[in-house]
Amino acid sequence: MLYIDKTEMLKKKIYLREIENLFFAWREYLKEIKILRFLFSFLFTLFILFFLISIFFWIKESVYANVDKEATEKTLGALIIGNYGIKIFLLSLIINWARLRYLLFKRIFDLVISGIGLLLLSPLFLIIAFLIKVDSSGPVFFRQERVGENGRIFKIWKFRTMRENAEAQTGPVWAQEDDPRITRIGRFLRKSHLDELPQLINVFKGEMSLIGPRPERPELYKKIIQVIPHFSERLKVKPGITGLAQVRYQYGASLKDAARKLRYDLLYIKRRCWLLDFQIILWTINRILTGEGAH
Known part of the structure; x- marks a missing residue:
């Protein structure tokens, strides 16, 4: 019985060591792939740029929203309670991301089709x-x-x-x-x-x-x-x-x-x-x- 317990413990140690070696090997592999670092930096920069553009549209839309709000209050003769700024910001995030994605893929589509078309x-x-x-x-x-x-x-x-x-x-x-x-x-x-x-x-x-x-x-x-x-x-x-x-x-x-x-x-x-x-x-x-x- 004691012999079986020692064998099981040895198997567990070997198994854990293999997992540990696999983890360290994977970490070293990631360090060697520099393109992943570049890709991460590029995506992070793209996200920051997209975020700043969204803030710009949020400020712009907020001005229009306040003007519309004042006009609506004058028309109704009552106050409109509530701030819709954050909603406009979140909506602009969604709209601008969809717009940028559409324009990007449309440009790629234009390049591919026009290039192939000119050749053929x-x-x-x-x-x-x-x-x-x-x-x-x-x-x-x-x-x-x-x-x-x-x-x-x-x-x-x-x-x-x-x-x-x-x-x-x-x-x-x-x-x-x-x-x-x-x-x-x-x-x-x-x-x-x-x-x-x-x-x-x-x-x-x-x-x-x-x-x-x-x-x-x-x-x-x-x-x-x-x-x-x-x-x-x-x-x-x-x-x-x-x-x-x-x-x-x-x-x-x-x-x-x-x-x-x-x-x-x-x-x-x-x-x-x-x-x-x-x-x-x-x-x-x-x-x-x-x-x-x-x-």
């Missing part, structure tokens, strides 16, 4: 370039200034669909249906939306996104904001190759059309999410296949 579509680009040169004189690509996010001006890339110097006499105007300035191959490119493919360059550079409000020309933008209130709200996001207004409304060729399309753009800015982006992609594919909305 390069043979098609060569064919279109050849057809444009055969059809009319002038450059293959058409670059034009557009108003981007936060009012920044950038040059958009498109396949040329009009005759060279088409606006020499008319100046900046909206393209119309059966526009005589459009070339034969240009008409096909517009109907199939293939003229928009070079904008993948703008997406890859970060000037545009795959999905968002269409960017306007600076000359037309100045005219629009004088007539249509809140049109500048579209500049809160990156412009896109396609957008909600493009798939739910006809081709815009006037200030009246711009005002109607603005409703869809503002709706997208307010409710943008992955599900809505996916729906817009499906609607865009349907429009390309049916040839709708192309002038």
Whole structure:
């Protein structure tokens, strides 16, 4: 009996020693993996940055909340008891985290799709370039200034669909249906939306996104904001190759059309999410296949 007890004790000691050795080995292994330290530092820095951004939005929203509270008290003729500051702060944490995560993954999605698209579509680009040169004189690509996010001006890339110097006499105007300035191959490119493919360059550079409000020309933008209130709200996001207004409304060729399309753009800015982006992609594919909305 004594012999059995000693054997069991010896087994327990060996077992505990193995666990201890395993623990020390694991600790040494973690010390050797420096990338984990870097990753931890990066995540901690990201958390601090996100926390500071949330505090900024909390202060901003708190000011608006106090203004709304005072206005409500005057309207009701009664005092509103309670402080909603912490609730706004917690809500801003959730909203800002979801917003930052959405914007981060959307940018990654834009980079991947635009990069792969430019590589895979390069043979098609060569064919279109050849057809444009055969059809009319002038450059293959058409670059034009557009108003981007936060009012920044950038040059958009498109396949040329009009005759060279088409606006020499008319100046900046909206393209119309059966526009005589459009070339034969240009008409096909517009109907199939293939003229928009070079904008993948703008997406890859970060000037545009795959999905968002269409960017306007600076000359037309100045005219629009004088007539249509809140049109500048579209500049809160990156412009896109396609957008909600493009798939739910006809081709815009006037200030009246711009005002109607603005409703869809503002709706997208307010409710943008992955599900809505996916729906817009499906609607865009349907429009390309049916040839709708192309002038």
